[in-house]
Amino acid sequence: MFGFLKGLGVTLRELPKHKVTLQYPDVRPEWPERFRGVHRLLVDECIVCNQCARICPTDCISLSGTRGEDKKIRLDTFDINFDTCILCDLCTEVCPTEAILMSDTFEMAQYSRDNLYLDMHWLHDNELRYERNHPERFQKDAEGNEATETAGEPQ
Amino acid sequence: MALTDQQQPIRTEEMLLNVGPQHPSTHGVFRLVVKISGETVLDAEPVIGYLHRGTEKLAEDLQYNQIIPYTDRLDYLASMLNNYALCHTVEEALGLEVPERAEYLRVIVMELQRIASHLLFIGTYLLDLGAMSPFLYVFQERERIVQLFNEICGARLTYNYVRVGGVKYDAPPGWLDKVRAFIPFMYERIQMYDDLITGNEIFLRRVRGIGVFDTETALAFGMSGINLRSTGFRWDLRKNRPYSIYDRFEFDVPVGEHGDCYDRYYLHLLEMKQSLRIVEQALDGIPDGPTLGKVPKIIRVPAGEYYSGIEGARGELGFYIVSDGKDKPYRLKIRKPSFVNLQLLPDLLRGRNMADLIAILGAVDIVLGEVDA
């Protein structure tokens, strides 16, 4: 008969509990290491194998490169049309040299779609920003290898 | 002699009302053209397709691993289950062995996903019925689940986690303990919802005896999941057609008695408890080992037709693949439980009033991303 009183009790018990609101722009969320934000690109690592462009389900990656005088292939352009990117992470999965990775940048609101064409420089800056924000993930072990970079990678 | 308009004391008219596509209770872009007389619904016609993205057609041009991100976006409240349903079908077609640890991880994330999805059902359903707080409470628990998913696969909604032949990542260190810590918390919260909602007289009077259908009708319309179980028919693919490793776990399949909205609501609560039981057992039994089996670099499904269904959060979720032996499906058909369950809606609405319309639509539990695909 008076089941609703029980409900009133429940809401009253919730009243003094700890509030879960995150004051977003002031307090920022802690993203885990595997978080898939916008890509970051290590330009020197890229071997222009085109695998990322091929695996992309929405065809949003395009890249080109030339072979330099030292016979090493060099990246000339690398564009992500972030307009259509669905952040599926398949490109970082297939990348043999781990040149393209995911960062934890996620605020991408823009006034124009044109701004969502991310080129090589933007992606590289994003990488630098990521390194700045998470120095602990780039600590090198005794042999000089980047130890923690593997945590976010598939086996 | 019939009375003319002037002679009749009061002229009444039926009214055509467009509920949606933008309406607070249609859970997405769904239109319901209802003919009402006063507040009584005389006829209702669902209009779907506002969220149509052509997933099935797109899939014909994609390799199997590339389709997985698209399945995330079908029933966006239960992406893990969608991921798994596709991978499971491909694995069956290839006859792949999936490593033990991967299977256990899959079961854990799938059952957590089921809980998250059922939680949101309870929240939105009560919001439809006018209670605000449960909607905000469920997001607290769902947030914990979503954070767990975020840690294991890096995304909060579109996971792209389950892969053909295994899962993408192993659990990060400490993750399994976090899941274990979540279980008692969740039991406590389920009890809280029981206290807050189930006993409330106003709620009971809104949902008892509303939107009733029997097993025969449900089967004739091809309904599955909780909609079917609420009529008292014990049918759960995890038990009746075991897939993955569900035959190793002990759990019950709760069924309803009356087939009304109350049963459908209450089954959601009960199923969450069963899912927690499965997660508990899976945590106890999880072995060490690899998480991805031996999968060819390019997956070519041998020519033929394959179908396998799993128990999704809303009913039988199946992927039907027609392959001509290439690395892309010739045709992919998705059996979308929301879409199938929606068929009965006009029959349920006829003769009810506007407030019941919302209660029935909410209890059928559709997700428009899945209906429209």
Place this chain on the structure above:
Amino acid sequence: MWNWATHPISGLSFLGMVIGAVVILLLTLLVVMYSIYWQRKLIGWIQLRIGPNRVGPFGLFQTAADVLKLLIKEDVIPSKADRVLFLIAPILAFVPAFTVLAVIPMSQHHVFTANVSIGALFYLALSAITIHGVMLGGWASNNKYALIGGMRSAAQMLSYEIPLGMSVVGVVLMAGSINLNDIVIAQSRSIWYFIPQILGFIVFMIASTAELNRTPFDLPEAESELVAGYHTEYTGFRFAFFMLTEYVYLFAMAGLFATLFLGGWSGPFLPGWLWFALKVFLYISIQFWIQATMPRMRVDQLMTFSWKVLLPLALFNLVITAVLKAVV
């Protein structure tokens, strides 16, 4: 102070009335502003949120900012709407809401209280006029949702007016007067009436919630069914008027509640206005607490509940009160 009614109007007494009205209006606006703030804070806390916190310290100016936003918004009048009715409906709804405050005794010294000998009746009669504003607004909008919302609210407010009135009659019988001032004085001499009138108290609580269109009786503006009910088409300051009406009524109803059942301004130790404020605060908080818990009732059940449960209860209460009054 109470000589305005018995003496002919002079320039000075007229000035006094105008000042009184303006002061009460400002006070009401302040109360409304902070009851909306308190509503959002309290419900926020219950729902594990923190509520408004950006505008001013602790978000104290949030409501002011909201109102300001509404005032500078475009005033849209649908082209197919009945223009005249559409324009006057919010005013029609608001004026009685504000007028009823005249009879509520807010403090011991009755600075701005009219000593109307039919106080309770005056309240009920005037508050019924608001229904016209709501119904006409819903009808004039030429919107189906608004129409349904308007009709719902007309049906609901009419049905709940009766149990509400009946529960008030019990108190009137006990006090032997319809004058709200006399009712308070009668309570300050004996006991607050919510104890002897417990049945009437419960009926009043429920019926007043329905009168105010608050959860679980918020059908006229049932968001999940009717989008926004009768004010679907209203924008800008006309919408603000409807909202203002709603919250002024909340304040007025809380005042009536305090007066009838909790002894109005009477109480030990504290000054009268503070007692009154505390009781009003209590009523308003209970309303918000219920709002945070309950789902919404269904239209037909709402009618049944009013006519088949509340009305008999109120009548029963009336009979008991009358018998006790005759016997004791």
